[in-house]
Amino acid sequence: MSSVGAGSTAGSTAGSETGSAAGAGPGPDHLRLVDPATPVADLADVVGETLAGGPPIAPLPADPVAAGVVRAMLRPEVPVAEPDAAVVVSTSGSTGAPKGVVLSRSAIRASAAATEQRLGGPGRWLLALPTHYVAGFMVVARAVAADRPVLDVGRDLSGLAAAVASAEGRSYLSVVPTQLTRALREPALAAALARVDAVLLGGAPAETALLDRARAAGITVITTYGMSETCGGCIYDGVPLSGVTVTLHPGEGSQNPSFTRRVVGDPAPEPGHGEDRPDQGRVWLGGPMLFSGYRLRPELTAATVIDGMIRTNDRGVLSGGRLEILGRYDDVIISGGLKIDTAAVERVARGWPGLDGEIAVVGVPDPEWGARPVAYAECWSGQFDAQSLRSYLMSRLAAHELPARIEVLPALPRTTSGKIDREALRNGAARTTTRRENEGFTDPSAKGDQQ
Structure with missing residues (x-):
C-alpha cells in the first residue's frame, strides 16, 4: 500500500506502508491512499495513471476521524482482488456505516x-x-x-x-x-x-x-x-x-398483484397498464x-x-x-400498527412556505408505538414558526402520519459528502442542541384527515 500525498505527482508517493507479506513492499494490486490535500491537478494525474493501468487508488476524506474510519474499512494492506480495479470510493454513510465500492x-x-x-x-x-x-x-x-x-x-x-x-x-x-x-x-x-x-x-x-x-x-x-x-x-x-x-420490481409499496416488472423506455404497455399508473416497485x-x-x-x-x-x-x-x-424502503415505519412513509411526510413538509433551510423526517424507536416519525427542521434565519408548520402538516397529512415532534436546529447534521446524516438523527446525536416543538402531535393511532 502506498499513499499519494499533497504536492506529490502521479509517479511519486509521500510515503508507503508495508504490504501484507512479511518484508514485501506495496504491489500493483495494493491500494494507493490519496491525501485529501492533494491539489486537483495532481489528483487528475493520479487518476489518469490509474485509468491507464496503474495501481488502484482510494481518496481519503479531509476529516481525520472520517479518514480513520475509511482507512480501517479499506484495509489497504490487503490486495484488491477485483480485476481492472481503478478506485475504491466510500459510500456516504448517511444511513449506516460506510462501505468501500470498487469501480473498474x-x-x-x-x-x-x-x-x-x-x-x-x-x-x-x-x-x-x-x-x-x-x-x-x-x-x-x-x-x-x-x-x-x-x-x-x-x-x-x-x-x-x-x-x-x-x-x-x-x-x-x-x-x-x-x-x-x-x-x-x-x-x-x-x-x-x-x-x-x-x-x-x-x-x-x-x-x-x-x-x-x-x-x-x-x-x-x-x-x-x-x-x-x-x-x-x-x-x-x-x-x-x-x-x-432500469427496471421496477414489485415491492412493499406495490398495490397491484399483476405488476411484475417495468423497464424505463419500454414500448407503450397494453391497455389497462398505462405509463402513469401509480404502482411502485x-x-x-x-x-x-x-x-x-x-x-x-x-x-x-x-x-x-x-x-x-x-x-x-x-x-x-x-x-x-x-x-x-x-x-427508500427503510423510510417506511410501522407506528401503532400503521404504515408511515417518512419520505412522503418529508416531501409534504418541504413544501411549507416558511422553511428557510432543509427538513428531514425520520423514524425513531418508541417503546409504546414501535416507531414514531420525528421532523428535524433547519433554521438559518433564527425565526421559526412551529405553529404554522404544524397547521400546514395537519391540513395535508392523516393524523397518524403527523410527526410526533418537531425539533429545530441551526443546521442539520451532515456527512462529509453534504448529505443529511439520517443515522445521526435516528440515534439522537443532534438532540442536545435542539429545542422541541411537539405540541399537537400526540397519538399516531388516530385515523382520518384533520382539516
Missing part, C-alpha cells in the same frame, strides 16, 4: 462517455464536491477521460465566477441541493451558475420550488439519480444514460457502469448484484416514461 476502469470510462454524450459533448469540469465520494471523484474522472482540464471552484463555489469567465467552450458542474439553495441567494453566484452549460444536481431529492427558482435564474439544471455503485448519476432528469437499464439498475463489488465483502456483493443488476433499496414509479424516486 471500464465502468468509469463507460459512465464518463455516456455523461458526455447526454450533455452534448466534452467540456471543462468544475469541481465543487469532495473527491473521496463518487460524485466528486467522477468530476475528475470525466475530465481525465475527455483529456480536459478540471478546476477546483470550492465547496462554497467561491471560485466559480472566475472559472466561468476564463472558460473556453462548454463547462459542467456537479452540486448538491444545499449548494444550489445557498448560491441562489447570492446574485453574483446565480449569474455565474447561469453561464455553466449544465449543472448536475444530485445527492439528495431536489424540490420543485428549488428547480423552478434555478431555472427562472437561467440556470440549466439537470437532476441526477445514481449511487456509488453506478459510478454516480446514471439517470438524468428521469431518463437513463446510454447503456443503462423496487428499482434495479444495470449496465456497463456497475461496480465490481464491495471492498472485502463478497457476501454483500452477492446479495446486491443479482443476474448482472443491482437491487437497490429505492422505491420508484414510472411517470410519463420517466423514473421518479419516491424514497
Whole structure:
C-alpha cells in the first residue's frame, strides 16, 4: 500500500506502508491512499495513471476521524482482488456505516462517455464536491477521460465566477441541493451558475420550488439519480444514460398483484397498464457502469448484484416514461400498527412556505408505538414558526402520519459528502442542541384527515 500525498505527482508517493507479506513492499494490486490535500491537478494525474493501468487508488476524506474510519474499512494492506480495479470510493454513510465500492476502469470510462454524450459533448469540469465520494471523484474522472482540464471552484463555489469567465467552450458542474439553495441567494453566484452549460444536481431529492427558482435564474439544471455503485448519476432528469437499464420490481409499496416488472423506455404497455399508473416497485439498475463489488465483502456483493443488476433499496414509479424516486424502503415505519412513509411526510413538509433551510423526517424507536416519525427542521434565519408548520402538516397529512415532534436546529447534521446524516438523527446525536416543538402531535393511532 502506498499513499499519494499533497504536492506529490502521479509517479511519486509521500510515503508507503508495508504490504501484507512479511518484508514485501506495496504491489500493483495494493491500494494507493490519496491525501485529501492533494491539489486537483495532481489528483487528475493520479487518476489518469490509474485509468491507464496503474495501481488502484482510494481518496481519503479531509476529516481525520472520517479518514480513520475509511482507512480501517479499506484495509489497504490487503490486495484488491477485483480485476481492472481503478478506485475504491466510500459510500456516504448517511444511513449506516460506510462501505468501500470498487469501480473498474471500464465502468468509469463507460459512465464518463455516456455523461458526455447526454450533455452534448466534452467540456471543462468544475469541481465543487469532495473527491473521496463518487460524485466528486467522477468530476475528475470525466475530465481525465475527455483529456480536459478540471478546476477546483470550492465547496462554497467561491471560485466559480472566475472559472466561468476564463472558460473556453462548454463547462459542467456537479452540486448538491444545499449548494444550489445557498448560491441562489447570492446574485453574483446565480449569474455565474447561469453561464455553466449544465449543472448536475444530485445527492439528495431536489424540490420543485428549488428547480423552478434555478431555472427562472437561467440556470440549466439537470437532476441526477445514481449511487456509488453506478459510478454516480446514471439517470438524468428521469431518463437513463446510454447503456443503462432500469427496471421496477414489485415491492412493499406495490398495490397491484399483476405488476411484475417495468423497464424505463419500454414500448407503450397494453391497455389497462398505462405509463402513469401509480404502482411502485423496487428499482434495479444495470449496465456497463456497475461496480465490481464491495471492498472485502463478497457476501454483500452477492446479495446486491443479482443476474448482472443491482437491487437497490429505492422505491420508484414510472411517470410519463420517466423514473421518479419516491424514497427508500427503510423510510417506511410501522407506528401503532400503521404504515408511515417518512419520505412522503418529508416531501409534504418541504413544501411549507416558511422553511428557510432543509427538513428531514425520520423514524425513531418508541417503546409504546414501535416507531414514531420525528421532523428535524433547519433554521438559518433564527425565526421559526412551529405553529404554522404544524397547521400546514395537519391540513395535508392523516393524523397518524403527523410527526410526533418537531425539533429545530441551526443546521442539520451532515456527512462529509453534504448529505443529511439520517443515522445521526435516528440515534439522537443532534438532540442536545435542539429545542422541541411537539405540541399537537400526540397519538399516531388516530385515523382520518384533520382539516
